[in-house]
Amino acid sequence: MNKKLKILLLLGGTSPEREVSKSTGKSVYQALQNLDYDIIVMDPAYGINQPFEVEDYFNENDYAEISNENYLDAINLISSEQINVAFLALHGKFGEDGTIQSLLELKGIKYTGSKVLSSALAMDKIMSKILFEEYNVPTPKSFHFRKGDHTTAEVNRLIEQQFGYPAVVKPNDQGSTVGLTICKSTEQLEQAVHDAFEFSDRILVEEYIPGRELTVAVIDNTALPVLEIKPKHGIYDYECKYTSGMSEYIVPAEIPDEVSILMKEIAVQACNSLRCEVYARVDFRLSPDNKIYALEVNTLPGMTSLSLVPKMAKANGISFEELIEKIINLSLK
Template structure:
């Protein structure tokens, strides 16, 4: 019987989200007949080395921080332990929104205009973008520290908020449109989920507070448009060298053009998270998603 080590918790700003994902992944692994050991690297991944070496494979259920920025992947690779999710380089790239957008832009895909600023920059007003803007930490997930601003006064406040979480801050043109997300599992894009938040943007509160957002899956799109967006998501997943699974976020403008926002290499994995919601629309149950991901990790 395969022994699965489940990384859950950790010490990032997304610890609670990871613990929630971990509960669902643990149950699925047990239902699949695996021995499962929950490993919480709250004191860092190296603090649980012996536990890691006692299992056959690691399911990375962490979100944010070292779990998602490539550091955990790098350490697991040094131990020659197979693990789920993207490798060190891809994880580091995708956690860096500026790098990700640059690669996507260079591949001729649409992404909102942006600039990067250091949190100590004294020239944040001197930017070649027009309001409204989206201001967010360059290396955080779950929309932590994110704001929409309509003028210079709001920009300064948003800059201070984002600066609490990181030293690098992304300023991005705001595009009014429909928020959609596309899961990719085992090199296949699945049903598009449309997100209708109660706020102007799908922020942390809308993500994790029951009733604060409406989800439509599959999204109400023509077959041709849906297939082209799914194809785009898979292309993004591949050009960023992601492994096993990801979730690609877009904004669909009034002309139905999809604008790439970001990619999540370790998306939420509770049974009500967006990736499982999408695959369920295709008749795939949660435990079978976990099995697909484990199968991909074993093959890697």
């Protein structure tokens, strides 16, 4: 039908997830080629220093300086007449948080996934949890604070009053488990707070939920089969996320039917609470007594060959190409 659509593939960026984004971008690029779209590839971090040779880009180190200030120049190289839709293979700050979405809105360029507000809300873990509570999406107990608000002793007292150790200390607006510590005891707290403040000026402290790690993709308001992750490290950290063989994936997850049904309902509700559109992935913990806790929504989840959303799609009979095509068509609606 609508073949030979012109797609602007945006990838890379300046966030700590730049390399992950390049992997997502590479997988998406191959799929877009297989689908026979016209493709323009652009890394907003390079500004006017493009177009570039795509193969070189994927194989080599950066050929130009990367900077946040380049985004505007890069987007200004493109006009809405030249392309039908921008496929966002970006992750993290400026790519997933509504910033690039705003620039594209101003240019009148359509883009894949969630709009400005929901992108910003989902990237902000504190705001997400406030909305989860409003919409009855179960989430771990927590409190939050800004730089300078509390001494470590005060944070320690709040943890002990509200849920005790282990406690999870995380930066408010970061992905890929960057800057996150599971504090087993008060001794680790000072370092954990310091590490989290390296990435954000607000910190979220959550009760630690023992048990299992699960995730649910939501596409067009419908949940795909639940996937369980068994990371080799106790925690699903950067290495377990992006190194082949460092995690085991089971889809559909081996959990009771009623838990799976409820988790899918909660996943859709979590997406609706943040007004997400087209597709997203909701991360969960499941306690040993099968209580469900939503951790966060990812509005631009990874789409590499190791990534979770493609695995869940496959379990539903949707190939990677079909998934990419579906995202594009839904985003054009």
